[in-house]
Amino acid sequence: MGDHHHGPAKGLSRWLFTTNHKDIGTMYLWFSFAMFLLGGTFAMIIRAELFQPGMQLVEPAFFNQMTTLHGLVMVFGAIMPSFVGLANWLIPMMIGAPDMALPRLNNWSFWILPPAFLLLASTLFMEGGAPAAGWTFYAPLSTTYAAPSVTIFIFCIHILGLSSIMGSINIIATVMNMRAPGMSYMKMPLFVWTWLITAFLLVAVMPVLAGAVTMMLMDVHFGTSFFSAAGGGDPVLFQHIFWFFGHPEVYIIILPAFGVVSQIIPAFSRKPLFGYDSMVYATAAIAFLSFIVWAHHMYTVGMPVAGELFFMYATMLIAVPTGVKVFNWVTTMFRGSLSFEAPMLFAVAFIILFTIGGFSGLMLAIAPADFQYHDTYFVVAHFHYVLVPGAIFGIFASAYFWLPKWTGHMYDETLAKTHFWLSFIGMNLAFFPMHFLGLAGMPRRIPDYALQFADFNMVSSIGAFMFGVSQLLFLFIVVKCVRGGEKATAKPWDGAEGLEWTVPSPAPYHTFSTPPEVK
Amino acid sequence: MSLNNLKRLLACAAGVLATLPGLALAAGGEKNALNMPVGVTDVGRSIFDLHMIILWICVAIGALVFGVMFYSIIYHRKSRGVKPAQFHESTKVEIAWTVVPFLILITMAVPATSTLLDIYDFDDAEMDVLVTGYQWKWKYEYLAEEGENVAFFSNLSTPQSEIYNTDDKNDNYLLEVDEPLVIPVDTKVRFLVTANDVIHSWWVPELAVKKDAIPGFINETWTRANEIGTYRGQCAELCGKDHGFMPIVVEVVSKEDYAAWLGEKQEQAAKVKELMAQTFTLDELMERGKAVYARNCLACHGARGEGGVGTAIAGSAIATGDIGGHLNIGINGVPGTAMQAFGGQLNDVDLAAVITYQRNAFGNNMGDLVQPIDVFNYKQG
Structure with missing residues (x-):
């Protein structure tokens, strides 16, 4: 073995050829933030057009491209890569591993992302414009008519999907093979647990999505009729396949955030997480249920009543493990010693607002009522x-929680709290009135x-603009923290637990070259 | 136990639960309505009750959970010098908050199942209407047991000038059509729902009907309106560019009015048959063609034939070329594109008129004209 403590390479080649989990994590996080701003720009265009009745800024065809790209970029470009970035940075440090198990694969899985999104964005300039069938791209609107x-x-x-x-x-x-001696499964931090389960979901459903789009390709170019009744196919088949991917996908997006919150709430309550075991079981139960509820997105397609009943009951069941998680978080806070730094603010807002999203989810699960909501x-x-104060607030909470570890500096707490309150108010202004709009009969898209x-x-538009602009403040806070600030200690949060807080801040380029002992 | 007994039992259970608060915050169609419209059907009423029951259960659970949380946020602060407790597990508590929510879910599932079974009871419909979604309009066809089938298209009637803000918007902006669906009150009407091109969804909130219109398949759904009135809805499934511009208007009228209306429509249908045998002058065809164009072609081909989603008609090779080629496109469409086959959508008089119009408007002064008999002959091959 050579020098254990060599630093990163110099210049661009550091980033192009790196196999270091911290470098790759950093690239994932910056890339996903860039995509967050891009997807946010599309959202701003949507909300600007909807500011008043009448067509003002864009044409209907372009509006559909905006809703489609907003969804695709936010789901696949902003949220998913940011959680992979967090996983890269944190999982090896949390389980006491020197790096990810497959570092070259790691480099490759990041570097194929930017070209893919460049291609996707370039469709805006193509003849006929970008995809416009919604992020769910139902056939035949997305095939014959695209x-x-x-x-x-x-x-x-x-x-x-490949990435x-x-x-x-x-x-x-990494999780199965690289845990430090003594780090048994039931001692792993919950972020590691939720990511492990998420990873299994991804491996199970991304190939299904690949199958769906390949069938589309065949229908468009090779004369097959998977999704066309005229040739013996069925447009509803597309929806079944899509949602068999799509429903687990929404848990893929939210489970890592559950993990993050399960670590931040105890840290700032200065009290151990209540019901660790039940949290693990609840996560696994949610993951299992996510495979058998897909058709609740399709109550109006004309399924037989037996199918409707099955999917309704199965979907309602998800409320049980999700409830367990919420009860555990609240009980963790109960009789703790709470303080409200930015990560805790985002985590508490996560619990409240995600629960509201969960309630409306339960309402949507009720098939007869869904005939009106759908x-x-x-x-x-x-x-x-569920996605903004769920996934996105989870990501903000993680960023503030681990920024001191990543950069070696404390972020500006006053600015961070401002960022929280602006985001919180903006987000609620933007999305709460949408409940009323939907109930009163406004269709989406x-x-x-x-x-x-x-x-x-x-x-809603005013709230959305407010939320959008606040994210530039987040960018400023992060840049400021990277460039300098109060020096962070190895463990800047007195209630935080975990191996990542045993290494110095900023974390050295290589950590745990010798595995730590976990008792 | 038979299905009917089961349903009666479930309905009783639903009735008990429905005595829980049934607060209607506002009726539908109103400005800034906060809540779902109750609507004018029994199914709509039970859906509304279901919606309110679940909402209030959620509010109660939320108050409890957030209550505990805010209590902790206020009283268990570090700044108050609180020393944290260290308890972190209790199997009994975990079992309790697994079982209790499960029981609550069962009380929700009972009325939900009952309502769903009602919605799926398609038996004993007194009349059938075939609803077909097109990009971007609806076609209604009354499937008569005797006499002529009555069929017509229902298009958005809001003028472009209101959409593009040059005129003030009227009260029914984007929720108005040239010809509404008319159905009788207190009658179980079954809708057979399908589509011609992409998936649409036929939704009228106050009739508590939403069903996807899927090309190549026929879905069924039904309603029985208890009150005379005008009810408005919109396409609910993204169907392309003008998804937001294909509203649904349903006039619920008395049974007598309905019979009179249907008789009139059947007479009209007979009259169109007569017209098909006539020969028209260029001016007559142009006048009729202009109206047909505005309803069917303008959205894609533009008000001045300048094109858009569709190709330009002004100066196009088809509109200034052979009449046979023009008839072919108009009747058969262009498969795989948004250009539909209008042969089955427009009657021969309207097709003749609109093709004549396209050949003589927008500077395409071809001077030739197409008569209904030409369309008829072309269709016959």
């Missing part, structure tokens, strides 16, 4: 309540609306 860019889009999805599968295999291999703004409100919806849409 612009030529659908072929490029299919290629992008294949690349993104996710490689990343997941790497995480599974494809309205009520659904838009629901999934933004429309570029213009009837007059009775005008006021709430305006409120």
Whole structure:
């Protein structure tokens, strides 16, 4: 063995050829933030058009491209890669491993992402425009009736799937093989647990999505009729396959955030997590249930009543393990000694707002009621309540919690709290009125609306602009923290637990070259 | 136990639960409505009750959970000098908060199942209407047991000038059509729902009906409106560019009015048959063609034939070329594109008129004209 403590290479080649989990984690995080701003820009265009009734800024066809790209970029470009970035940075340090199990694969799974999104963004400039069938791209709107860019889009999805599968295999291999002596499964931090389960979900469902888009490719270019009744196929088949991927996908997006919150709440409550074992079992139960509820997205397609009942009951069951998690978090806070630094603020907001999203999810699970909610703004409100204060707030909480470890500096607490309150108020202003809009009958994915919806849409747009602008403050805070600030100790949070806090801040380029002893 | 007995039992259980608060915050269609409309059907009423029961259960659970949380946030702060407790597990508590929510879910599932079984009871419909979704309009066809089938398209009637903000918007902005669906009150109407191109979804909130219209398949759903009135809805499934511009308007009228209306429509259908045998002048065809164009072609081909989603008609090789080629496109469409086959959508008079219009408007002064008989002959091959 050579020098154990050699530093990073110099210049661009450091980033191009790196196999270091911290470098790759950093690249994932910056890339996902760039995508967050891009997807956010699309959202701003959507909300600007919806600020008032009537068509003002964009044409309906372009509006559909915006809703489609907003969804795709946020799900595949912003949220998923940011959690992979967190996994890269944190999992080896949390389990006492020197690096990821498959470092070259790790480099590759990151570096195929930027070209894929460059291609996707380039479709905006193609003849016929970008994909416009929504992020769920139902056939035949996305096949027979799609612009030529659908072929490029299919290629992008294949690349993104490849990246996710490689990343997941790497995480599974790392967690199973590289734990420090004494780090048994039931001693792993919950972030590691939730990511392990997420990785299995990803490996299971990304190939299903790949199958769906390959069938689309065949329908578009090779004369097959998987999704066309005229040739013996079925458009609803697409929806079954898509949601068999799509429902586990929403848990892929949220489970790592559950893990993060399960570590931050105890740290700032200065009290151990309540019900560690039940948290693990609940996560596994949610992951299992996520495979048998997909058709609750399709109550109106005309399934037989037996199918409706099965999917309704199975979906309602998800409330049980999800409830267990919420009860555990709240009980962890109960009789703790709480303080409210930025990570804790985001984590507490996560619990409250995610629970509200969970409630509307339970309402949507009720098939007869869903006949009224389906494809309205009520659904838009629901999934933004689970994704924005769920996944995104989870990511913000993690960023503030571990920034001192990553950069060696404390972030500016006052600015961070400002960022929290602006995001919190903006997000609620943007998405809460959408519940009312949906109940009153506004369908989703429309570029213009009837007059009775005008006021709430305006409120929602104002909230969205506020939320959007606040994220530039986040960028400023992070850059400021990277460039300098109060020196962080190895363990800047007095209640924090875990191996990552036993190494200095900033974490050296190589950590745990010799495995730590876990008791 | 038979299905009916089971349903009755479930309905009783639902009734008991429905006595829980049934607060309606606002009726539908109103400005800034906060809640779902109760609507004018029994199914709509039970869906609304279900919605309110679940909402209030969620509110109660939320109050409890957030109550404990805010209590901790206020009283268990480090700044108050609180020393943290160290308890971190209790199997009994975990079992309790697994079992209790499960029981609550069962009380929700009972009325939900009952309502769902009602919605799926398609028996004993008194009349059938075939609803077909097109990009971007609806077609309604009354499947008559005797006499002519009545069929017509229902298009958005909001003018472009209101959409593009040059005129003030009227009260029914984007929720108005040239010809609404008309159904009788207190009658179980079964809708057979399908689509011609992509997936659409036929939704009228106050009739508590939403069903996807899927090309190549026929879905069924039904309603029985208890009150006369006008009810408005929209397409609920993204179906392309003008998804936001294909509303649904349903007029629920008295049974007598309905019979009179249907008779009139059947007479009209007979009259169109007569017209098909006539020969028209260029001016007559142009006038009729202009209206047909505005309803069917304008969205894609533009008000001045300048194109858009569709190709330009002004100066196009088809509109200024052989009449046979023009008829072919109009009747058969272009498969795999948004250009639909209008042969089955428009009657021969309207097709003749619109093709004549396209050949003589927008500077395409071809001077030739197409008569209904030409369309008829072309269709016959």
